[in-house]
Amino acid sequence: DGGITQSPKYLFRKEGQNVTLSCEQNLNHDAMYWYRQDPGQGLRLIYYSQIVNDFQKGDIAEGYSVSREKKESFPLTVTSAQKNPTAFYLCASRPGRASSSDTQYFGPGTRLTVL
Amino acid sequence: GQSLEQPSEVTAVEGAIVQINCTYQTSGFYGLSWYQQHDGGAPTFLSYNALDGLEETGRFSSFLSRSDSYGYLLLQELQMKDSASYFCASTGGSYIPTFGRGTSLIVHP
Numbered sequence: 001d002g003g004i005t006q007s008p009k010y011l012f013r014k015e016g017q018n019v020t021l022s023c024e025q026n027l028n029h030d031a032m033y034w035y036r037q038d039p040g041q042g043l044r045l046i047y048y049s050q051i052v053n054d055f056q057k058g059d060i061a062e063g064y065s066v067s068r069e070k071k072e073s074f075p076l077t078v079t080s081a082q083k084n085p086t087a088f089y090l091c092a093s094r095p096g097r098a099s100s101s102d103t104q105y106f107g108p109g110t111r112l113t114v115l
Numbered sequence: 116g117q118s119l120e121q122p123s124e125v126t127a128v129e130g131a132i133v134q135i136n137c138t139y140q141t142s143g144f145y146g147l148s149w150y151q152q153h154d155g156g157a158p159t160f161l162s163y164n165a166l167d168g169l170e171e172t173g174r175f176s177s178f179l180s181r182s183d184s185y186g187y188l189l190l191q192e193l194q195m196k197d198s199a200s201y202f203c204a205s206t207g208g209s210y211i212p213t214f215g216r217g218t219s220l221i222v223h224p
Contacts, residue, residue, distance in 0.1 A: 031210070042202060042216040043158070050210070058211075090157060102146045102165070102206050106157040 003027065006091050006107035013078070013085070013114050021076045021110045023091035031094040032074040033104065036060060036087045043090065049074055078112065086114045117141045119203055119215035126221045127193055135188045135218045137203035145206040147179050147186045152217070153199045161201075162188065190220070198222045 004025040013019045025032065031050050035043040045058030049068040063082025068074055074093075078085045088111050092104040119139045127133040139147065146165035150158035164170055164179035164186060176189040190197055200217040207213070 033212075035214075040217075043214040045211065045213075048211060102148050102163050102212070103160045104148075104150075104158075104204075104212060106159070108157050 004091060004093050004105050004107040006089075006110050008110060009108065011110055011112045013112065015114055016080045018077055018079050019112070021078065021089055021091075021112070023074045023076065023107055024072055025074075025093045025105075025107075026072060027093055027095075027105060028071070029093035029095050029105070030071070032068070033092045033094070034058075034064070034066065034074070034076045035090045035092065037090060037109075038087050046076065046089075085112055087112060117205060117207055117213040119205055119213060121201075121203055121215040121218045123216070124219045124221065126223065128223050129193055129195060131193050132189065132191050133193060133220065135190075135201050135203075135220070137186050137188075137215055139184050139186070139203070139205045139215075141184075141205040141207045141213070143207045143209070144181065144184075145210070147177075148204045148206070148212065149175075149177050149188045150202045150204065150214075151199050152202065158202060193222050195222050195224065 007022045033048045034046040044060050047066040049055035052071050065077045090109045091107040094104050121137045148163045149161040152158040162177035169178045174191045179186040202214050202217045204212045204214045
């Protein structure tokens with residue numbers, strides 16, 4: 001089955017700790033995205049990557065970092081510099097610029113809670 | 116820049132038809148997508164319009180008017196399971212989608 005996976009589903013972190021959220025896809029998609037969703041809110045873009053070894057800041061990148069060493073993987077690190085990290089984090093992928101489809105495929109999400 | 120406006124909440128009864136509107140301001144507009152998200156779940160793709168007109172997929176249809184920077188999602192024969200949040204998302208010339216804040220649809224028996 002092709003798809004996009006995120007782990008863990010729930011994550012608890014103490015203040016001052018960095019934590020890394022996993023995102024893996026086997027859809028052979030070029031583009032990958034990280035979003036943050038707060039209760040009752042839309043999706044805000046944190047980082048995106050259009051191709052391996054390249055990524056760009058989204059609207060709310062401060063306090064976050066990413067890497068894209070492999071096409072299949074796009075991990076997100078929430079650093080201690082992120083002042084309000086408690087949220088639902090969603091990873092998504094898309095075929096890429098050359099595709100006529102604008103569909104994004106989302107992972108199941110990771111709910112991060114800072115204690 | 117990009118921004119999208121959609122109503123925060125819509126209510127309807129089972130079996131009815133409901134329309135969720137979305138207006139957008141998007142540089143280099145490419146297309147408008149719609150996603151459904153149930154509580155605690157991930158968004159799932161519903162429909163996409165790149166050209167003016169109506170796209171129909173079963174009980175769901177989506178419409179786009181590029182000249183009016185406006186689109187809507189039409190849900191027919193509403194079912195209780197359609198209670199969810201619905202997001203419109205526009206894609207501009209950078210191929211980076213921007214999402215609206217979402218419309219919470221509440222379906223009553």
